[in-house]
Amino acid sequence: MRKLTKAVSVAAAVAMTATCFSTTAFADDTFKIGGIGPITGGAAVYGQAVMNASQMAADEINAAGGINGYQIEFNFQDDEHDAEKSVNAYNTLKDWGMQMLLGTVTSTPCTAVEGEAANDNMFLLTPSGSAVESISGDNAFRVCFSDPNQGTASAQYIGENGLAEKVAVIYNSSDVYSSGIYNTFATEAANQPFEIVSAEAFTEDSKTDFSVQLQKAKDAGADMVFLPIYYTEASLILTQAASMDYAPTFFGCDGLDGILAVEGFDTSLAEGVMLLTPFAADAKDEQTQAFVSSYKEKFGDTPIQFAADAYDGMYIIKAAAEKAGLTPDMDASAICDAMKTAMTEITYDGLTGSGMTWSADGEPDKAPKAVVIKDGAYTAQ
Amino acid sequence: MSFLNYLISGISLGSVYAIIALGYTMVYGIAKMLNFAHGDVIMVGAYVVFYSTAAGMPAIPAVLLSVVICTVLGMAIEAVAYRPLRSAASPLAVLITAIGVSYLLQNLALLFWSSNTKSFTSVVKIPALKVAGLNISGETIVTIAACILIVVGLTLFINKTKPGQAMLAVSEDKGAAQLMGINVNATIALTFAIGSGLAAIAGVLLCSAYPSLTPYTGSMPGIKAFVAAVFGGIGSIPGAMIGGILLGIIEIFGKAYISSQMADAIVFAVLIVVLLVKPTGLLGKQIQEKV
Numbered sequence: 001m002r003k004l005t006k007a008v009s010v011a012a013a014v015a016m017t018a019t020c021f022s023t024t025a026f027a028d029d030t031f032k033i034g035g036i037g038p039i040t041g042g043a044a045v046y047g048q049a050v051m052n053a054s055q056m057a058a059d060e061i062n063a064a065g066g067i068n069g070y071q072i073e074f075n076f077q078d079d080e081h082d083a084e085k086s087v088n089a090y091n092t093l094k095d096w097g098m099q100m101l102l103g104t105v106t107s108t109p110c111t112a113v114e115g116e117a118a119n120d121n122m123f124l125l126t127p128s129g130s131a132v133e134s135i136s137g138d139n140a141f142r143v144c145f146s147d148p149n150q151g152t153a154s155a156q157y158i159g160e161n162g163l164a165e166k167v168a169v170i171y172n173s174s175d176v177y178s179s180g181i182y183n184t185f186a187t188e189a190a191n192q193p194f195e196i197v198s199a200e201a202f203t204e205d206s207k208t209d210f211s212v213q214l215q216k217a218k219d220a221g222a223d224m225v226f227l228p229i230y231y232t233e234a235s236l237i238l239t240q241a242a243s244m245d246y247a248p249t250f251f252g253c254d255g256l257d258g259i260l261a262v263e264g265f266d267t268s269l270a271e272g273v274m275l276l277t278p279f280a281a282d283a284k285d286e287q288t289q290a291f292v293s294s295y296k297e298k299f300g301d302t303p304i305q306f307a308a309d310a311y312d313g314m315y316i317i318k319a320a321a322e323k324a325g326l327t328p329d330m331d332a333s334a335i336c337d338a339m340k341t342a343m344t345e346i347t348y349d350g351l352t353g354s355g356m357t358w359s360a361d362g363e364p365d366k367a368p369k370a371v372v373i374k375d376g377a378y379t380a381q
Numbered sequence: 382m383s384f385l386n387y388l389i390s391g392i393s394l395g396s397v398y399a400i401i402a403l404g405y406t407m408v409y410g411i412a413k414m415l416n417f418a419h420g421d422v423i424m425v426g427a428y429v430v431f432y433s434t435a436a437g438m439p440a441i442p443a444v445l446l447s448v449v450i451c452t453v454l455g456m457a458i459e460a461v462a463y464r465p466l467r468s469a470a471s472p473l474a475v476l477i478t479a480i481g482v483s484y485l486l487q488n489l490a491l492l493f494w495s496s497n498t499k500s501f502t503s504v505v506k507i508p509a510l511k512v513a514g515l516n517i518s519g520e521t522i523v524t525i526a527a528c529i530l531i532v533v534g535l536t537l538f539i540n541k542t543k544p545g546q547a548m549l550a551v552s553e554d555k556g557a558a559q560l561m562g563i564n565v566n567a568t569i570a571l572t573f574a575i576g577s578g579l580a581a582i583a584g585v586l587l588c589s590a591y592p593s594l595t596p597y598t599g600s601m602p603g604i605k606a607f608v609a610a611v612f613g614g615i616g617s618i619p620g621a622m623i624g625g626i627l628l629g630i631i632e633i634f635g636k637a638y639i640s641s642q643m644a645d646a647i648v649f650a651v652l653i654v655v656l657l658v659k660p661t662g663l664l665g666k667q668i669q670e671k672v
Contacts, residue, residue, distance in 0.1 A: 211390035265500035
């Protein structure tokens with residue numbers, strides 16, 4: 001019996017080695033790009049969008065002649081929005097011969113995978129992992145704004161578009177996301193032509209009554225209230241502001257995305273609310289329209305922000321790889337070294353921003369975009 | 382001007398605390414136990430109204446349905462989780478069970494209704510009262526009226542009716558009450574029934590005033606209301622109302638005039654000071670233990 005087991009395992013080992021050889025041999029003429037994200041579970045809608053859009057971008061690039069004349073092979077693995085499964089998926093992709101990673105989709109798994117990828121010196125570009133730690137190593141870059149950078153971007157957007165003169169802020173001081181955005185917003189506001197007239201906090205323990213915060217904003221004459229918070233509290237704030245006849249412009253970040261989906265919420269209260277988001281499917285520019293129509297045709301669905309981030313991500317890899325003059329026979333570490341330099345040299349115009357550039361720490365620099373809620377739908381402006 | 386506005390905000394927040402605190406103090410005063418699941422019964426009450434009005438039921442029958450369901454739920458919780466432990470050696474056992482029931486209700490709610498926020502449509506159709514730039518919402522008026530009605534009703538019930546007298550007797554001495562022929566278990570079950578019915582009303586008014594409903598909606602207001610009950614003198618029915626309203630006013634004034642970040646620290650600091658000066662709370666009775 002023991003002998004038989006041994007024979008089987010030897011055979012298996014031989015078979016495995018054979019598979020390894022065959023993949024390595026095959027890898028010489030294509031770029032192997034991996035993707036990781038949740039395509040099942042609670043965050044599946046994000047992963048699905050990223051998988052679809054990256055595959056679509058890869059197919060387009062291949063049809064147009066590939067990167068430096070070499071085709072892309074794209075392999076997407078599910079992580080169910082779980083850090084451990086994400087690292088497993090990363091290892092699976094490494095065994096497959098991955099040379100670059102477009103992922104992962106969600107912040108916490110991305111932070112875990114980045115720990116591994118930084119050790120391996122594997123190039124990582126996350127479309128949508130927005131936590132600061134998600135790109136901690138010098139091998140990692142991202143397409144979206146980081147959480148705190150949304151504060152800076154919001155202040156710039158409000159200032160540059162002259163949306164307000166006096167801004168009040170209501171933020172959650174017991175939440176890292178919210179207070180992080182508030183801090184960077186306040187710092188950047190000093191360079192902008194508007195003034196923060198009141199900044200009032202609330203905490204997880206006192207998030208039902210916002211009358212004081214709103215009253216202070218009103219008394220200070222704020223014509224805009226900045227809400228770097230999640231939509232649950234924002235829906236209460238909108239209701240309470242309406243009951244006290246206070247109608248400033250409300251401006252939020254991606255945490256407000258979802259406010260229209262709150263069951264039973266009177267969407268007319270959200271009329272005119274603006275939020276910072278890099279992508280609106282109904283934007284009129286040619287690039288967005290082409291993307292949206294071919295995405296709809298392929299997947300029968302209107303693409304969300306994550307899809308746009310991922311689509312850009314694939315083209316950003318192409319741009320940087322061409323700049324670096326990559327060839328598929330280079331190993332992952334050599335590719336990563338070349339990409340690190342190339343990423344800081346390229347300028348990319350995409351769906352989620354034009355004139356995007358990157359600093360060596362991996363953060364994108366791009367002009368912020370916002371949408372406004374009109375007739376109960378997000379509308380580009 | 383803004384002072385008066387803050388005062389009104391404080392009273393509306395406080396009236397919600399008060400109506401929750403009434404349920405707490407009622408159960409504590411009679412059964413001598415802290416029902417930490419009270420806040421979560423409130424949440425269940427609010428969900429019942431949310432779904433029944435969404436299904437097209439008019440507001441008043443929906444509230445009545447919610448009162449019935451919460452009453453049954455409260456009695457069931459008492460019978461299953463608290464009664465068997467009443468004779469346990471340590472009063473801690475039933476306290477811990479109450480915390481357990483609280484988490485059980487929250488997690489069942491997560492399972493049935495998911496964590497997605499629901500926006501509650503107010504059942505109060507009275508328009509806001511606008512006087513000289515001040516704005517008193519219909520919800521506040523109804524909540525305060527409901528508070529006063531409940532305080533008067535409960536006081537009359539306890540002092541003037543037989544079951545009420547039985548409750549008083551049970552609260553003073555369970556053993557002696559039993560010897561006098563009072564059915565202690567039935568009396569305590571009735572207490573829970575009333576307390577949970579009040580929770581349903583509190584839930585509806587809480588969510589009408591602050592229209593966002595999640596499985597955790599009841600937990601923090603529940604704890605604040607417990608503080609209010611202790612503040613006013615736990616066991617005292619008018620004390621719960623006064624404690625609740627004062628707590629709301631202190632919280633709003635703390636936010637408005639000191640710091641919005643420190644509102645909760647201020648509320649609890651005031652509580653500590655009050656308890657240091659008057660350990661039984663504002664209207665609490667000083668009971669001399671005879672040896």
